Amino acid sequence: MAPSVKLAYFPLRGRAELIRLILEAKGISYQEELVASDKWGPKKDSMPFRSLPVLHWDGEVIGQSLTIARFVAKKAGLAGNTDIEQARADAIVDAVSDIAPKLFEIKNKDESSKPAAVQGFVDNNLTTILSISENLLKNRGGKFITGNKLSYGDIAIFNLIDLFLTKEVMTGFGFGHVLEAINKLIKNHPLTYGVYNTVKNQPKIAEYLTKRPSYPF
Ligand SMILES: N[C@@H](CCC(=O)N[C@@H](CS)C(=O)NCC(=O)O)C(=O)O
Incomplete structure (x- = not known):
């Protein structure tokens, strides 16, 4: 049932x-x-x-x-099949979850210090998580974070990138002026961008995305 x-x-x-x-x-x-x-x-x-x-x-x-x-x-059935696959999926989920609080730190800064904080975030935090994901994928066959098949680790990567590609959300965090640069940065990590597209094109996810309400973040 x-x-x-x-x-x-x-x-x-x-x-x-x-x-x-x-x-x-x-x-x-x-x-x-x-x-x-x-x-x-x-x-x-x-x-x-x-x-x-x-x-x-x-x-x-x-x-x-x-x-x-x-x-x-x-x-x-998306947690990874073996203990190792599970650890691989869990680790990227944990790493991705460290990012959101940093966005709120920036959102809460006063307007004069925001642009430098945004640039610092893009150059450090965002670049770092993308290159970590890229290297992990490169070492594991290039397609999935467990190396084998789709897991919630890939979905976490999708969720992160999807957030950074949503103009209204990122503008709300004070990132309006760096959206183009973020777009390029993401596409410069082709394996990670590939995971984003793989998840986005899962039929049931694609259907969900057409009906998802547009939330502020
Ligand atoms: N570690 C918790 C943190 C949960 C958390 O801080 N939730 C926020 C919303 S994102 C909340 O409930 N805020 C209202 C409150 O704390 O009163 C988790 O990951 O679920």
């Missing part, structure tokens, strides 16, 4: 989008509870970790976004 699945998060991509993409990739049907920020206060204390996202899976309530992502990846 199909599991009963509900994902609770704010109306954002944020920490829930990787989880949504994994569920979508394998057509696992799920309900969404989109919590408006003004409705969050009274709910907070009833959540296992006082935060979102939270996954309800056949009555079990699971917190922590990367734990949820790994759990649904296992259910979807």
Whole structure:
């Protein structure tokens, strides 16, 4: 019997989008509870970790976004087949998850120091994660981060690049003036860009992307 699945998060991509993409990739049907920020206060204390996202899976309530992502990846057959493949997928998911907080640090800076922070981020953080991904892919046959078949590690790479290629989101973070440069930088990492396209063209992901709401981030 199909599991009963509900994902609770704010109306954002944020920490829930990787989880949504994994569920979508394998057509696992799920309900969404989109919590408006003004409705969050009274709910907070009833959540296992006082935060979102939270996954309800056949009555079990699971917190922590990367734990949820790994759990649904296992259910979807996207966690890697062996311990090594799992470690390969987990490691890139962890590395990618380090990026988003840096974007918020920049967003919260005062306007005068933002351009230098944005340039520093592009030259250091973004360039580094792209070259790490590129080298890992090069050493593992070039197509998938586990070396073998699609995993949630590839989906995390897609999710990261997709964010950087979404003009409205990146403009909101103060990156409007470097979008062209980011586009070139991404395409200069052809194996990583290849993974982005492989995931984007998974039939169920492609369908999801046509109906995804446009969230601020
Ligand atoms: N380590 C947690 C962090 C969760 C987290 O900080 N969630 C934010 C939204 S992205 C949240 O719930 N903010 C509201 C609050 O903390 O009251 C995870 O990965 O799930």
